[in-house]
Amino acid sequence: MVNDYEKVKAIVDRYGGKHDSVIAILQDVQSEHHYLPEHTLRAVASQLGLPLIQICGVATFFKAFSLKPRGEHTVTVCLGTACHVRGAPAVLDEVKRQLGIEPSNTTDDMRFTLETVNCLGACALGPILVVDDEYQGQMGSRKVKKVLNKYKKTPKDRRHEEIAVSS
Ligand code: FES
Structure with missing residues (x-):
């Protein structure tokens, strides 16, 4: 301390x-x-x-601040109307299944915190999944595992070089 x-x-x-x-x-x-x-x-x-x-x-x-311990990576799923109608609930279900946690919770290994938001201001790209500051547009439930696996395997300081999710 x-x-x-x-x-x-x-x-x-x-x-x-x-x-x-x-x-x-x-x-x-x-x-x-x-x-x-x-x-x-x-x-x-x-x-x-x-x-x-x-x-x-x-x-x-400010919502950006947390007084509770958070994971190394923050995974945010947009549940705003535009993302919702394009399949965001299925994306969220898959993220919950992959991480084994509900929104506003953190995995036991402190790697991931899951959040939801109501709009990220990029509706045309929906559904949107954000990991830290990396936006993943046109997300589908079948892409979720691939995205999360890259963050599980990749040290945070190298992730910008290696995150490239193809459809
Ligand atoms: S509703 Fe998801 S970015 Fe606007």
């Missing part, structure tokens, strides 16, 4: 300790842990000289 305090300090310093950089600071802290552990929120509050309740308020207001 001392190490984490130093990491948080380095992040806060990177933003010049500016109070209006709280969101960016929390994003960087979350990228280290995949969520915001309590001790890191305390460290951010201490480093910025702000009340902990203010930092917690920001962390709980």
